[in-house]
Amino acid sequence: MKDHGAWVARRYGYRRGPQWRAARRAYLKRQPSCAACKTQYRGFFAPLRRLLTGTVVHHIVPIHVCLALGRPDLETDTRNLLTLCAGHHLLIGHILNYEEFNIYAKACVLRCWGRPLSEVRDNPEFKRFAEERYKPFSMWSDEEREAFRRKLWEKFPPK
Numbered sequence: 001m002k003d004h005g006a007w008v009a010r011r012y013g014y015r016r017g018p019q020w021r022a023a024r025r026a027y028l029k030r031q032p033s034c035a036a037c038k039t040q041y042r043g044f045f046a047p048l049r050r051l052l053t054g055t056v057v058h059h060i061v062p063i064h065v066c067l068a069l070g071r072p073d074l075e076t077d078t079r080n081l082l083t084l085c086a087g088h089h090l091l092i093g094h095i096l097n098y099e100e101f102n103i104y105a106k107a108c109v110l111r112c113w114g115r116p117l118s119e120v121r122d123n124p125e126f127k128r129f130a131e132e133r134y135k136p137f138s139m140w141s142d143e144e145r146e147a148f149r150r151k152l153w154e155k156f157p158p159k
Helices: 004-011 020-030 046-053 063-068 086-094 105-111 117-122 124-131 142-155
Strands: 056-059 081-084
Touching: 004 056, 004 063, 020 056, 020 081, 056 086, 063 142, 081 086, 081 105, 086 105, 086 117, 105 124, 117 124
Parallel strands: none
Antiparallel strands: 056 081
């Protein structure tokens, strides 16, 4: 399974931290099912099933954005994580483009819970979230970066 977050981060010159694997494993143990469709994988074969079906731990604010804005702690902060299956990861987490992100992913999951991808795409609230998504980080101005840095500190104050 491709690690899209690491792939995008490398394009910006960043790498996942050494603590990520353990944090990912621990998060999947606590939250093994897709938050949107509740597809669940537990037991001895759970890691293999997740690998085959594409269940991932999604960063609401991508790691390259966190690292660029001076918040490396958010790579493993559970407030910034969400378990999603491959389909919901691309649709809800990234609004169909891994270069973009949906800061409202958790709210979107609550409003679209249990619905198939096609219904989520057609949901008016989801369309509103999609319109408010962030453009690729490479296109942000210095002012946009600074405004988002402040938003990160408000939304995710250090623990």
